[in-house]
Amino acid sequence: MAHFTLKQLKYFVCVVESQSIAEASRQLHISQPSISVAIKGLEDVFNQQLLVRHHAQGVSISANGRRVYERAKELLRLSNELEQDSREEDELVAGTISIGCFESAAPLYMPRLVAGFKRLCPGVSIQLHDGEQHELMHGLHRGRFDLAFLYDLELESTIVKEALNAPHKPYALLPADHHLARQPFVTLAQLAREPMILLDAVPSKSYFVDIFTQAGLSPTIAYSSPSIEMVRCMVGQGLGFSVLVTRPRTSVTYDGQQLVQLDILDDMPDSALIMAYLRNNQPTRATRLFMDYCRTVELAAVTPLAASA
Incomplete structure (x- = not known):
């Protein structure tokens, strides 16, 4: 019986989400030939073409590849949870959290939150990405982000959201x-x-x-x-x-x-900063701990220094 590895699935998912073997190579710090060999191995195992290669234009996913991609994301998520849960008895927390944040808020809030959390859980690796609202939502749905920080405006019902203790009035x-x-x-x-x-x-x-x-x-x-x-x-x-x-x-x-x-002075609708995750994708233990930490942090800004006279 032919077998595949989690490493092959990880490479495949990254290529699908970046739509490029070259970009996946940069993100994973793995050579392009190694990624190509891994994906060719998956295609041999499943006896299906998973990706369509376009000369000088990256790759796109096939219909069969789409089904494998969705299952692969779930397997990688379960594997990550199993690894983290196995450490609970020793009170160790490890793993990787991928976080997206709205670009105007990211510089003000994320470095402080990450630095504070890393002091509590140094074994957790955090990957940060910033972008506009639609990019963050796309990242959540594609499994690129475990958690997103964005404003509670025009959001879908597919996410679980929680307001943070941050300024919200314009x-x-x-x-x-x-x-x-x-x-x-x-x-x-x-x-x-x-x-x-x-x-x-x-x-x-x-x-x-x-x-x-x-x-x-x-x-x-x-x-x-x-x-x-x-x-x-x-x-x-x-x-x-x-x-x-x-x-x-x-x-x-x-x-x-x-x-x-x-x-x-006028009454206006608020714009609350929230943390959000997909309703059908429960956070890993490391993500839950990061969310717990964020709930304890006062993000309201202090009054800026007065302007010079």
Whole structure:
């Protein structure tokens, strides 16, 4: 009877998800010929073509390969759980957690969470990825991520979600010398009269615009960028205001300009940062412990340093 290995399945799953043997080679730190041989071995075992090779254009999965891919992911998940559970009696925790985080929130929250958790569970390896909301959801469904940190906006019912102790109310970001920056707070009507710098990342883009349209206002979008620091720098240079949820713990931009964060007086829908996983893919022990740790951490930002007079 022919046999296959978990290593072969791991290589196959990585190739399917990266759609490229070359990219899988980079991610796994394994030579391309070794990956090709492993997948050819799987195809020989199952007597089926699992991948369609496209010259200079990567690979795509066959119909038979799709069925094997889904089973392979489940086998790898069970293998990981068995390995972790076998260590419980010795009170050791090991394994790998793959985590995706919304790109504007990732720099502020993930390094701190990972560093704190690693002090408690040094045997757990954590792989971090950042991206937009649709990329994180795709990663959860494809089995690329065990856990995702994203905002509770336009999410599917296929995930289990839990709000984190992080800021969730939008605020206005203004250059320190802006005439509105001297006020204790601002209103949407006041902001709508100024040019807006929009964080152009899905679903933030529509969320921030909807805040105004639901109040019967039409913001004038002067510039947009998917980078939160680019948005902050453009505000710092006096090109307009922005509305954000993530609160960096500094009032200074990359290029040394001073900013002011002001609360917005109007009632607005919140945008809670959550951790989420697929409903039909229960977290491993290591993932559960990481989630437990995240529940204990206060993520609310301290008040940024006041701008210079």
